[in-house]
Amino acid sequence: MSADFPGETGVNPITISYLADFPEHHPQVTDWLWQAFGNAQSRAFFDSIVVSSLKKSGLPVTFIARDGDRLVGTVGLWRSDLLSRQDLTPWLAALYVDEAYRGRGIGQLLQAHGVEVARQARFEALYLYATFRGYYERHGWEVMGEGVEYPDIGVWVYGRGLEP
Numbered sequence: 561m562s563a564d565f566p567g568e569t570g571v572n573p574i575t576i577s578y579l580a581d582f583p584e585h586h587p588q589v590t591d592w593l594w595q596a597f598g599n600a601q602s603r604a605f606f607d608s609i610v611v612s613s614l615k616k617s618g619l620p621v622t623f624i625a626r627d628g629d630r631l632v633g634t635v636g637l638w639r640s641d642l643l644s645r646q647d648l649t650p651w652l653a654a655l656y657v658d659e660a661y662r663g664r665g666i667g668q669l670l671q672a673h674g675v676e677v678a679r680q681a682r683f684e685a686l687y688l689y690a691t692f693r694g695y696y697e698r699h700g701w702e703v704m705g706e707g708v709e710y711p712d713i714g715v716w717v718y719g720r721g722l723e724p
Contacts, residue, residue: 579622633657635670
């Protein structure tokens with residue numbers, strides 16, 4: 561899948577691929593997730609998540625955005641991303657865009673890709689959580705309510721239907 565806007569060079573479009581197709585990016589994806597979402601968790605914890613998603617079917621799975629050969633973002637589809645809401649599945653998780661590429665629609669492109677893959681897998685809904693509001697509402701997500709991330713961080717739980 562390619563974005564309908566050019567990459568940094570103006571030649572190559574932003575492309576979305578399975579991380580499994582480009583496993584050489586696995587260490588960078590691990591570092592991004594650890595630095596962005598780590599808190600007290602170790603890098604090894606995030607590495608185990610990424611390693612378990614190095615595949616093209618089932619959950620979890622990780623996608624990457626690339627500008628030519630440069631890794632510029634990532635997102636995953638996971639069975640669960642919030643311990644306090646094990647009743648909801650699947651989750652759009654670990655959305656991250658390289659700081660130099662933010663504000664260019666790559667996060668929206670990664671979300672759309674995750675939504676489409678979940679839709680093709682015939683899931684009826686998709687969920688995510690965030691510690692902030694405003695961004696996801698602009699991209700078709702609805703606030704379902706508040707949640708708690710371990711150990712006691714307040715978050716917003718979002719959902720969206722995946723009707724064909």
